[in-house]
Amino acid sequence: MMKKKSMDYLVYVAVIVISVLFMYPIFILFMIAFVPAKYTVQSAYPSLYPRGFTLQYFEQAFSINLFGPLLKSLEVAFMVGGIAIAIGIPAAYGLSKLKPSWAGGIATLLFLSNMMPSITIAIPIAVEFLELGLYDTAISLALAQELVVLPLSIFILLGAFQALPKDLEAQARVDGAGLLRTIYTVLTPLAKAGVAATFLIAWMMSWDEFTFAIFLSPIHPTLPIIIYENITRGNILATSAFALIVTLPVIVLAVVLSKYLKGEYLAGGLNG
Numbered sequence: 001m002m003k004k005k006s007m008d009y010l011v012y013v014a015v016i017v018i019s020v021l022f023m024y025p026i027f028i029l030f031m032i033a034f035v036p037a038k039y040t041v042q043s044a045y046p047s048l049y050p051r052g053f054t055l056q057y058f059e060q061a062f063s064i065n066l067f068g069p070l071l072k073s074l075e076v077a078f079m080v081g082g083i084a085i086a087i088g089i090p091a092a093y094g095l096s097k098l099k100p101s102w103a104g105g106i107a108t109l110l111f112l113s114n115m116m117p118s119i120t121i122a123i124p125i126a127v128e129f130l131e132l133g134l135y136d137t138a139i140s141l142a143l144a145q146e147l148v149v150l151p152l153s154i155f156i157l158l159g160a161f162q163a164l165p166k167d168l169e170a171q172a173r174v175d176g177a178g179l180l181r182t183i184y185t186v187l188t189p190l191a192k193a194g195v196a197a198t199f200l201i202a203w204m205m206s207w208d209e210f211t212f213a214i215f216l217s218p219i220h221p222t223l224p225i226i227i228y229e230n231i232t233r234g235n236i237l238a239t240s241a242f243a244l245i246v247t248l249p250v251i252v253l254a255v256v257l258s259k260y261l262k263g264e265y266l267a268g269g270l271n272g
Contacts, residue, residue: 160194
């Protein structure tokens with residue numbers, strides 16, 4: 001009994017230490033963004049606690065036109081999440097009908113597209129979209145990002161469908177439900193945790209994607225491109241404010257959907 005309590009305490013200590021290590025960079029980011037520079041980056045001995053408060057660096061950040069790039073980033077991210085779910089659900093359902101070893105192998109093969117550097121395929125994709133009249137549009141950027149997002153989405157959704165009891169589908173078919181109705185009105189609602197996890201990860205991968213964005217949307221750029229352009233100008237204070245602006249939507253979405261981020265849904269085709 002004492003040994004078990006000791007192990008529990010060690011686990012708690014490890015969790016606290018890891019949490020502090022992960023949160024410390026975010027704390028420093030807040031310090032630089034909200035505390036006057038004389039106490040942080042301009043000080044030989046920066047303070048580890050707030051000794052002042054300023055919104056000057058946010059004013060500098062918002063002096064740049066962020067509204068258009070922000071809207072485009074949001075549009076593309078939600079589009080990528082929606083497409084990932086729309087294609088991933090039927091694909092994962094089909095794979096779940098195979099033997100687990102076969103399904104896992106095929107799901108793993110989908111990641112071959114991710115082994116190629118994005119820059120090697122971004123240029124020919126840009127040329128193709130230019131010929132189709134889709135260049136510098138949100139839909140073209142979303143479709144290109146799906147090359148990276150979709151394999152992982154299918155992998156996660158496969159784990160969600162494999163975790164469902166097989167009798168549910170058989171019972172729905174006996175009750176007269178067709179294939180599509182079974183998938184979308186019976187199985188998908190029960191796999192909503194996996195669907196939410198898929199959407200969140202797809203959204204986050206699109207939100208800060210850079211390579212496709214710089215090649216496919218240079219005229220009307222996304223938020224990461226605007227941030228990069230301003231970072232290279234050397235203003236670390238406004239850049240810290242930029243970083244918080246970009247991080248906030250991710251934090252909000254992650255908190256809202258955090259209850260769905262469970263290990264069994266992220267294991268994908270490794271289950272079974």
